[in-house]
Amino acid sequence: MRFSPPFPTRQSLLLRQASIVLILGWVANDGRSISAQDPTPVEIDYFEKHIRPMLVDHCYECHSSKATTLSGGLRLDTSDGWMRGGDSGPAVIAGRPDESLLLRAIRYDEDVSPMPPSSPLDTKLVDRVAYWIERGAVGPETKIGSPPTTPIPDQTSPHWAFQKPQPATDLKTHFEGLRPTSRIDLIVFQAQRDAGLTSSNEAPPPTLIRRLFIDLTGLPPTFNQLKSAMKSSGDWYGQLVDQLLASPRFGERWGRHWLDLARFADTKGYVFREDRNYPDAYKYRDWVIRAFNSDRPYNEFVRYQLAADQIVDDDANELAAMGFLTLGRRFLNNRHDIIDDRIDVTTRGLMGLTVTCARCHDHKYDPIPAADYYSLYGVFASSKEPNDAPSPLRLIDVPQPVVPVVFLRGKPNRPGPKVPRQFLSLVAGPDRQPFEHGSGRLEMADAIVATDNPLTSRVIVNRAWGHLMGQHLVTTPSDFGTRSVTPRLHRLLDDLTIDFIRNEMSIKWLVRTIVTSSIYRQSSDLSDASFEVDPENTLWARAARKRYDFETMRDALLFVSGQLDGNRIGGPSVEIIGQQPSSRRTIYMKIDRQNFPSLFRTFDVALPDTHAPKRFATTVPQQALFLMNSPFIMNCAELLTDRVLATSEPTTSQREQVRKLFRLSLGRDPDAWEVTSSLHFLNSDDFLDSDERLPWEQLSQNLIISNEFFFLD
Numbered sequence: 001m002r003f004s005p006p007f008p009t010r011q012s013l014l015l016r017q018a019s020i021v022l023i024l025g026w027v028a029n030d031g032r033s034i035s036a037q038d039p040t041p042v043e044i045d046y047f048e049k050h051i052r053p054m055l056v057d058h059c060y061e062c063h064s065s066k067a068t069t070l071s072g073g074l075r076l077d078t079s080d081g082w083m084r085g086g087d088s089g090p091a092v093i094a095g096r097p098d099e100s101l102l103l104r105a106i107r108y109d110e111d112v113s114p115m116p117p118s119s120p121l122d123t124k125l126v127d128r129v130a131y132w133i134e135r136g137a138v139g140p141e142t143k144i145g146s147p148p149t150t151p152i153p154d155q156t157s158p159h160w161a162f163q164k165p166q167p168a169t170d171l172k173t174h175f176e177g178l179r180p181t182s183r184i185d186l187i188v189f190q191a192q193r194d195a196g197l198t199s200s201n202e203a204p205p206p207t208l209i210r211r212l213f214i215d216l217t218g219l220p221p222t223f224n225q226l227k228s229a230m231k232s233s234g235d236w237y238g239q240l241v242d243q244l245l246a247s248p249r250f251g252e253r254w255g256r257h258w259l260d261l262a263r264f265a266d267t268k269g270y271v272f273r274e275d276r277n278y279p280d281a282y283k284y285r286d287w288v289i290r291a292f293n294s295d296r297p298y299n300e301f302v303r304y305q306l307a308a309d310q311i312v313d314d315d316a317n318e319l320a321a322m323g324f325l326t327l328g329r330r331f332l333n334n335r336h337d338i339i340d341d342r343i344d345v346t347t348r349g350l351m352g353l354t355v356t357c358a359r360c361h362d363h364k365y366d367p368i369p370a371a372d373y374y375s376l377y378g379v380f381a382s383s384k385e386p387n388d389a390p391s392p393l394r395l396i397d398v399p400q401p402v403v404p405v406v407f408l409r410g411k412p413n414r415p416g417p418k419v420p421r422q423f424l425s426l427v428a429g430p431d432r433q434p435f436e437h438g439s440g441r442l443e444m445a446d447a448i449v450a451t452d453n454p455l456t457s458r459v460i461v462n463r464a465w466g467h468l469m470g471q472h473l474v475t476t477p478s479d480f481g482t483r484s485v486t487p488r489l490h491r492l493l494d495d496l497t498i499d500f501i502r503n504e505m506s507i508k509w510l511v512r513t514i515v516t517s518s519i520y521r522q523s524s525d526l527s528d529a530s531f532e533v534d535p536e537n538t539l540w541a542r543a544a545r546k547r548y549d550f551e552t553m554r555d556a557l558l559f560v561s562g563q564l565d566g567n568r569i570g571g572p573s574v575e576i577i578g579q580q581p582s583s584r585r586t587i588y589m590k591i592d593r594q595n596f597p598s599l600f601r602t603f604d605v606a607l608p609d610t611h612a613p614k615r616f617a618t619t620v621p622q623q624a625l626f627l628m629n630s631p632f633i634m635n636c637a638e639l640l641t642d643r644v645l646a647t648s649e650p651t652t653s654q655r656e657q658v659r660k661l662f663r664l665s666l667g668r669d670p671d672a673w674e675v676t677s678s679l680h681f682l683n684s685d686d687f688l689d690s691d692e693r694l695p696w697e698q699l700s701q702n703l704i705i706s707n708e709f710f711f712l713d
Contacts, residue, residue, distance in 0.1 A: 043138040050128045053360040079139040097133040161480035165494035184517040187492045200522040200542040217249035223663040251293035261349045265608035268330040269593040284323025286570035298505035299449035306445035323393040339380045351455040352480035360410030366481040378404030378421040382439035397438035423447040470544025478613035546712045550603035551586035561639040627705040637701035665703040
């Protein structure tokens with residue numbers, strides 16, 4: 001991919017800027033545009049937690065397949081039912097709550113029959129329905145009132161993710177024209193050949209170097225770093241991988257991935273009159289960065305985040321690990337919602353299980369009864385945040401552990417049978433034993449990271465693969481339940497998981513293994529044959545073209561313009577927008593749950609209200625407008641221009657200055673056509689009466705908002 005300015009006039013430059021961003025600059029992998037219209041996990045969770053229970057309690061008696069007489073011909077136990085409606089027409093019109101009969105009925109509007117007829121619903125429930133309809137009335141794709149289309153697994157037909165990983169066997173070791181370098185290659189090459197595909201050629205060294213720098217550190221290489229890496233003797237690629245894994249920038253890059261899962265933020269959300277801030281939240285972020293840099297084994301990494309108080313005594317640095325549990329949203333200090341959030345971040349984040357769907361009823365798809373949910377509820381209800389803790393992020397056990405009960409329909413005022421504090425029967429089996437020590441948090445943590453637990457290692461291997469390869473092996477990285485599709489390369493996931501466990505659950509080992517494979521080192525060039533056979537690239541016959549996330553975009557812009565303060569590791573959060581934005585790396589930005597900046601939303605930063613399995617990549621006009629018009633981008637272009645002009649000798653030719661600009665911004669020399677076109681633009685008649693810096697700033701801006709700058713090939 002090359003930068004290609006036409007540049008005969010200033011007007012054409014501005015048009016060029018628009019076209020770069022709006023037409024070319026924000027194109028998805030393989031040249032196809034990305035849509036943001038698919039339901040998000042947050043929307044699905046909202047339905048499961050707030051809408052389905054209301055429908056079950058107040059509507060299904062008369063408006064479901066189980067009703068003796070279907071009232072008004074309306075079914076509310078299927079998405080088709082509420083959209084199609086009954087005798088009076090559609091019950092729900094997505095996006096238009098005031099026109100939806102369902103909302104008007106439960107709101108007791110005068111011109112519709114009030115529902116439920118006995119007494120009106122609580123206003124909080126009505127508001128939730130209105131919000132749900134306004135956001136698109138999202139529900140599961142299957143009919144929600146009918147039995148799951150995927151059978152609940154049992155001992156005779158277990159779901160693939162609940163089985164013990166098996167190593168790949170009978171692998172071919174020779175493939176004509178291809179050079180496998182790892183077991184990853186052997187498995188993938190064989191699957192490709194079976195499908196009639198062939199891997200792409202290896203990407204050229206500059207592309208590979210840039211790919212490694214971004215994937216492992218989140219920063220682009222300089223021109224000199226590119227040249228130095230290629231001049232290294234011997235295995236220059238392996239040497240570069242080791243160098244980047246040893247860089248403190250690695251922890252910052254991979255720490256940010258983990259903070260998405262941990263729903264990290266510096267504030268509590270809306271909590272009425274109390275202080276909204278988590279003043280020590282940054283200490284958890286710093287602990288995560290240190291853990292990745294020191295390559296702390298993943299099992300230990302998880303155990304500390306769930307039960308550091310039971311592993312160390314008064315080491316505040318280590319106790320900060322428990323921010324994983326304590327830095328969630330506070331839900332107006334509703335204790336039940338806080339515990340539900342902690343169960344969710346633990347089970348979805350670590351094991352890919354949607355356990356919180358069992359808060360109000362047995363899970364509709366996975367073998368997770370409500371009793372198991374309340375067993376874990378008891379673990380967290382038996383833990384508290386002490387006021388005099390050495391680290392405000394800490395949890396400790398209460399003196400007398402709670403004996404949990406099932407809340408019928410999820411309602412605390414409807415207590416059901418008692419349940420013991422114990423692990424999930426899905427993983428621990430029917431003969432599991434209740435937790436015996438305090439709350440049971442450490443025992444729970446040990447069960448989560450146990451080597452015979454088929455989920456935890458699979459989930460983190462899948463996450464690492466997705467970050468490096470552009471898409472996950474399991475496309476629902478936080479849902480390995482029965483609704484997840486068996487990955488096409490299931491053998492690869494299992495084989496890599498087994499090796500991950502054998503190598504002491506080392507994240508750096510896992511990253512190194514993936515990035516040194518021939519599959520990772522492929523070119524992203526798309527052939528017609530490959531697209532015809534495997535348009536979604538599920539067999540990785542080519543590298544995925546990836547767009548920078550927000551953090552990488554901002555860090556790269558600060559880096560090439562000479563502003564980035566990248567020497568310090570850790571410390572309190574900083575403001576990166578406003579009148580005096582910090583020039584620190586973006587991982588250190590302050591994240592306010594209640595006032596989440598529109599800029600973050602525009603560029604798909606993970607929302608901190610709930611666990612975020614993966615980043616979305618949307619295409620909206622605000623992205624282009626920001627890149628063309630924001631003071632931040634303008635300032636970066638001006639400072640990049642300073643780096644070119646202010647450091648040039650009086651005898652430096654304009655041609656040499658153009659070459660320097662390309663080296664600083666794109667890390668390479670321009671080709672002959674790019675030099676000629678740039679010189680033509682810089683000396684255009686349109687700039688005769690303007691400041692001599694203006695054409696340089698315009699050219700600089702074009703380079704730093706181009707496809708080549710923002711995409712990894």
